[in-house]
Amino acid sequence: MSILREINPNVKSIRESEQEIIDRRAGEINAEIEQGLVKHYKEVLDVSFGDAHGMGLKPLTFVRQVLAACIYPSLLLDDSLPLDVRERAQRFLEDCDGGSIGSYPPMIGVRKAWLSVSEFISRRDGIVSNPDNIFITSGSQHGLILLLKLLVQSEGALRTGVLIPVPCYCSFKNALTAQGAVAVPYYLCEEEGWTVQIKELRKALHAARGHCNPMVLYIINPGNPSGHVQSKASIEEVIRFAAEERLFLMADEVYQSFVYGNGREFYSYKKVLSEMGSPYSSNVELASFHTISKGVMGECGLRTGYVELVNIDPEVMRYTSSLFATNLCVPVVGQIALDVMADPPQPGQPSYALYAQQVQSLQRTLMNNVQRTEEVLSGLPGITCQPIMGGIFAFACLHLSQAAIKHAKEKKLEPDLLYCLRLLEDMGLCASPGCEFGQKEGTYHIRICLASPEATMEDVLQRLKSFHLRFIKEFP
Structure with a gap:
C-alpha cells in the first residue's frame, strides 16, 4: 500500500499555488537562457518574493562584522574590526x-x-x-x-x-x-x-x-x-x-x-x-x-x-x-x-556613523522605489494602485478587458495568472498574481516587491510598462 494513503489529510489538501506555477516556468526560462536560447532579455528579474538581499540590496556591515567575529572568534583580536563590533561579539559569546x-x-x-x-x-x-x-x-x-x-x-x-x-x-x-x-x-x-x-x-x-x-x-x-x-x-x-x-x-x-x-x-x-x-x-x-x-x-x-x-x-x-x-x-x-x-549601534560608538548611513540609504531607496512605482503605475491605462503606505510591496489592480478574461478562461487560467505568465514569457519579469493572495470576485491584481536597488526597480517598471501597453493593445 502506498504511504501516500497515510499522509495527514490536512497536508494533502494543500494545493499547488499559482506562484509555484510561475516559479517553475521561471526556472525553465533560466535554464533556456543558460543553454543559449535567445530571448528579448538577458535574465529573469524576480520581484515575486520579499527577498531584499536576493534582489541586490546589501546587508548591513555591522551585522555581518558581528556575525563574522562570533563565527570566527580569532577576529576578536583583529584591530581591523571596530572596537564596538568586537565588544558586541565578545558579550554574545559569553552567553554561549x-x-x-x-x-x-x-x-x-x-x-x-x-x-x-x-x-x-x-x-x-x-x-x-x-x-x-x-x-x-x-x-x-x-x-x-x-x-x-x-x-x-x-x-x-x-x-x-x-x-x-x-x-x-x-x-x-x-x-x-x-x-x-x-x-x-x-x-x-x-x-x-x-x-x-x-x-x-x-x-x-x-x-x-x-x-x-x-x-x-x-x-x-x-x-x-x-x-x-x-x-x-x-x-x-x-x-x-x-x-x-x-x-x-x-x-x-x-x-x-x-x-x-x-x-x-x-x-x-x-x-x-x-x-x-x-x-x-x-x-x-x-x-x-x-x-x-x-x-x-x-x-x-x-x-x-x-x-x-x-x-x-x-x-x-x-x-x-x-x-x-x-x-x-x-x-x-x-x-x-x-x-x-x-540593540543597534548607538551615537558615539565607532560603528554608529556607517550603520546610520546604511540604514538611511536603504530607507531612502525604498521610499524612492515607492514614489517611482506609484508614478509609473498611475500613468498606465488599465492599472490602478492604492497609495503604498508601508511594507515592501505594490499590489496593483488590473482592469482587464473582457477579451483578456475570456482568453484566460479558454486557457483554464485565472486572468491575472495568465497576465503574469505572459509577463514572464515576454519580458522575463517574475511577479505574483492577485489570485495567489485572494481578492474580491471579479477583481485582478499583481504584486511587485520594491526591495531592490533603484536601477533594478527602474528596469522592473520599464519591463512592466512595455508589456502592459502591448497586452492591452492585444486585448483591447
Whole structure:
C-alpha cells in the first residue's frame, strides 16, 4: 500500500499555488537562457518574493562584522574590526556555553538576544516588556505556526476558525490548512486604501459561526501584500471588536520599520492596547510577531524572529512554554542578527556613523522605489494602485478587458495568472498574481516587491510598462 494513503489529510489538501506555477516556468526560462536560447532579455528579474538581499540590496556591515567575529572568534583580536563590533561579539559569546555559537543555546534563546528583544519592545512602546513573555523563533512564520498548534482544535463538531485578511500571503493560508483550522476571510476595503473595516470583520465572523468556532483574528500591519498601515484609531476599533467577540489577536508586525505614507506612523498593537486602559489592557489576549527577515535587516536566510505574548493566563503560558520547547532551540547565527536588530549601534560608538548611513540609504531607496512605482503605475491605462503606505510591496489592480478574461478562461487560467505568465514569457519579469493572495470576485491584481536597488526597480517598471501597453493593445 502506498504511504501516500497515510499522509495527514490536512497536508494533502494543500494545493499547488499559482506562484509555484510561475516559479517553475521561471526556472525553465533560466535554464533556456543558460543553454543559449535567445530571448528579448538577458535574465529573469524576480520581484515575486520579499527577498531584499536576493534582489541586490546589501546587508548591513555591522551585522555581518558581528556575525563574522562570533563565527570566527580569532577576529576578536583583529584591530581591523571596530572596537564596538568586537565588544558586541565578545558579550554574545559569553552567553554561549564554551564561548562558542556551536553549543546548544537555552530553549528561550541566547540570553543576550532575549533580553535585547525585551528592551527593544520596551523602548518602542514606552511600557515595560517582560522577557518571560517573549519566545525567540525560527522566523515569524514559525512562531505563527507554533501559536496555531496551541490555539487550533482540528477535530470535533466545530473546528477552530481564524479570521484572515483578504488579500493575505499564501504561506499563512497553507499553515492554517496544515493545522486543520478553518480560514475565515474578511476583505480589506481597497477603495479606501485597503482599510480594515469593523463591519466587514463582524460580517465574516457571524457568517462563520455555525460551521466553525471563530477564535482567532489575524492582522498584518503594515500589510502584505496590500501596503496599508493602520491608524491608531483603526487599531483601537479592532481591539474593541476582539474584546467584544472574545477573539485572540495575532498581530503580524514584521514590516514595522518601513512606513512611507504622509502622516502615517507605525503603532504596535501592544502599545495601543496598553494605552486603551482597563478593561482592554488587562483582558485582550495578544501575540505580536517580528523578524530579522524584513525591514532594514533583510536577513531572510537567517530565519529568526520573536513572538511576544500579552495577557495570557499563567496556566496557558505553562503549556505554551512546553510547546515552544519542542522546537529545542533556534539557530544561534540568526539570534546574533536579532540581537543587533534589537540593540543597534548607538551615537558615539565607532560603528554608529556607517550603520546610520546604511540604514538611511536603504530607507531612502525604498521610499524612492515607492514614489517611482506609484508614478509609473498611475500613468498606465488599465492599472490602478492604492497609495503604498508601508511594507515592501505594490499590489496593483488590473482592469482587464473582457477579451483578456475570456482568453484566460479558454486557457483554464485565472486572468491575472495568465497576465503574469505572459509577463514572464515576454519580458522575463517574475511577479505574483492577485489570485495567489485572494481578492474580491471579479477583481485582478499583481504584486511587485520594491526591495531592490533603484536601477533594478527602474528596469522592473520599464519591463512592466512595455508589456502592459502591448497586452492591452492585444486585448483591447
